[in-house]
Amino acid sequence: MKAQELADEIQKPFKGDDGRRTIANDSHRKQYLEIIERFNNPEDGHIWRNLFSIINQIRPYLMLSVIDSPQSQESIFTIMKVEDEIKLQKIAALAEDPNFDRIVTLGKEALEKEERENNDIEFKKKxxxxxxxxxxxxLNDILNGNTLEAPLVRNEQGGQDLILKINNLPVYYIEVKSRWSSDRSVLMTTLQHRTSYQEKEHYALCAADMTSFLERARKHEYPPFEQIECHLMFIPNIGELNSRLKDATLDNDSQVHIAxxxxxxxxxxxxxxxxxxxxNFIDLLKGKIKKMIV
Known part of the structure; x- marks a missing residue:
């Protein structure tokens, strides 16, 4: 039997006005889908489309017919709305990847982590x-020509988030920590710990207790400052409190110490x-600034 004759025999059930538009319960469903898949082969797809022209004409119906759940059909319709060919290719490649579930899970986790970090930074800026x-x-009456600013500082050389500056000179350091879960404590890094006791006279830890905003916790979505203010606590003597750990953390090769x-x-x-x-923290800062300027 010639190729075209065989192809015509295979697609006979779909021929004419009474031709079937479904292969959902067909015993040869797998074979039909393999034929349809070959239509897009860059090397010989045109040959398959010519051989199985009837199936090619109704392939959208046949493809949808094998999706027997409303949820799956809705997912297919969502994908069909994607017009970007590169994005569609990525979706197809991802669907075939054996690590599909893990890739999606880790990707979402990474994106949410990035969103949390960005939201934390925006809150600190605010x-x-x-x-x-x-x-x-x-302090308008006493500042006169002196400049005052409190910019966000993000670098590996400092151990704080905000630096209060007068005439561009640092006068106070603030480290901001947000706590979104009641089972978590506030943690300070090595550099933050060391900076706190080295600058203990002008260093404070700001602890934002966000556990009352559970619905915003996943992405660290901060409400307006007016709602947060009462949840802020500033520890201006954190450097003194951290000093008790100083000796054990110094890089002293002659003594046992913490790495x-x-x-x-x-x-x-x-x-x-x-x-x-x-x-009260604002009043504390005002007192320190007045001593410097007046």
Whole structure:
């Protein structure tokens, strides 16, 4: 039997006005799908399309017919709306990858982590801007020509998030930590710990207790500052508290010591005992600035 005759015999059930448009329960469903798959082969796809022209004309119906659940059909319709060919190719390649589920899970986790980090940074910028604005307003009479700013600082050389500056000179350091889960403590890195006791007279830890905003926790979506202010606690003596660990963390080869890369836990009880409100912290900063300028 010639190739075309064989092809005509295979696609006979689909011929004419009464031709079938479904292969959902067909015993040869797998073979039909393999034929349809060959239509897109860059080397000989045109040959297969010519041989099985009837199947080629109704292949969208046949493809959809094997999807027997409404959820699966909805997923297919969603994919069909994608117009970007490169994106479609990526979807197809991903669907064939044996690590599909793991790739999707890890990809989502990485994206959410990035979103959390970006939202944390934006909150710290906002906090710095608010501190700066309040101090400028309330110290306007004594600032005169002196400049005051509290920019976000993100670099590997510092151990803080915000630096309060007068005339571009650092006068106070603020490290901001947000706690989104009640089972987590506030942690300070090695560099933050060391900076805190080295600059203990002008260094504070800001602990933002965000556990009341559980619905926003997954992406660290911060509500307006007015809602957050009462959840902020500032520990201006964190450097003094951290000093007790200093000797054990110094890089001293003549003594047993803790290696770099350690983290310091700041328990909630310590925050509750030594923390002050945002308003009281602003007053503390005002007092320090006045001593410098006046």
């Amino acid at each position: 906090l710095g801007a608010i501190v700066e604005e309040i101090l400028q307003k309330e 770099g890369g350690y983290q310091v836990i700041v328990p909630q009880d310590v925050i509750a005992e030594h923390g002050i409100s945002f308003r």
